[in-house]
Amino acid sequence: MIKAYAAFEAKQALQSFEYDPGxxxxxxxxxxxxxxxxxxxxISMIDNDWGMSTYPLVPGHxxxxxxxxxxSKVTSLKIGDRVGLGWHSGYCNHCxxxxxxxxxxxATAEQTIVGRHGGFANRVYADANSVVKIPDxxxxxxxxPLxxxxxxxxxxxxxxxxxxxxKVAVIGIGGLGHMxxxxxxxxxxxxxxxxxxxxKRKEALDLGAHQTLNSRDAAALGAAAGRFDLIISTVNVKLDWHLYLGMLAPKGRLHFVGATLEPLDLNVFDLIMQQRSVSGSPVGDPLTIARMLEFAVLHNVKPVIEIFDMADVNKAIAKLKAGDVYYRAVLKA
Structure with missing residues (x-):
């Protein structure tokens, strides 16, 4: 039996849970x-914000x-290997x-916490080709968090x-943005x-920003018109996207990795006249994850974390919801 913490209904505290993984x-x-x-x-899955949660739900990806x-057919890994598992725990391997x-x-990738149980537990199963070795x-x-x-x-x-x-810029200096x-x-x-x-300005500079822009300073934002080749948005709230499009250089890109649920209000002429793009992307494939880990080792890129015991999972979630975690919460099993 696997021992875990699970949500039994939306927006409720997690409880101890055991299940047979087969x-x-x-x-x-x-x-x-x-x-x-x-x-x-x-948290979005616990609260069923995306309308695809099933309960009991063990989060953790x-x-x-x-x-x-x-x-019996796994050859890429061996017992004792240090490994990590992210959003996906399996792929069709033929599309x-x-x-x-x-x-x-x-399109049919198995998602670690959608319709199956994740890593707020002492053990978890996953397809070997979705699991990535962690380098020394x-x-x-x-x-x-990587x-x-x-x-x-x-x-x-x-x-x-x-x-x-x-020239690149980041919207939202939080769990995603600080990395x-x-x-x-x-x-x-x-x-x-x-x-x-x-x-946040000082923290951003300490984390690697060369400069900051106050997003409430209209004059400063106006002076940045046409400056950036790439702007990445990590937030999940609605902003004045027209304003950010105006700060893109010709052929610049406004890219979304934060899951804002509201439609984007965009002026198509802002795209056409300067050949700008708007795009989004999910997590990376296993090879990209492996390369990212190697890059992180070479350049000393590290998430800023706060550690909680697994038994304190509800305390950790409450702090994260309140915005009191800088910048990622991590549970210790």
């Missing part, structure tokens, strides 16, 4: 969970631990996306061939953080 599949591995990050997506068992290496775009040089306690939040902001740098000379600043700085870009407070 027979380990021949292509699966069992991970003994050491740490598991808490992502805002976990930023898993770091050790392989404790392997299926066009999988065959071209874009496993994260597989990264502590297990900090690596979990498997979702980290790769979510790293993936666009790879997908859109962002150049070291590009985006680090990755973009290490990538070699000139990095700007949008912020509204002096406290």
């Amino acid at each position: 027979v380990l599949g021949e292509h699966q591995v069992e991970i003994e969970v050491a740490y598991c990050g808490i992502c805002h997506s976990d 930023e898993v770091a631990g050790m392989v404790s068992r392997i299926g 066009t996306a999988c065959n071209t290496g874009d496993h994260n775009l597989c 040089g990264i502590d297990l306690e900090i690596v979990g 498997f979702c939040g980290g790769v979510t902001v790293f993936n666009p740098l790879v997908q859109f061939d962002v150049r070291p000379t590009d 985006a600043l680090q990755f973009m700085n290490a990538w070699g870009c000139q990095v700007t953080a949008f912020t509204t407070s002096d406290a």
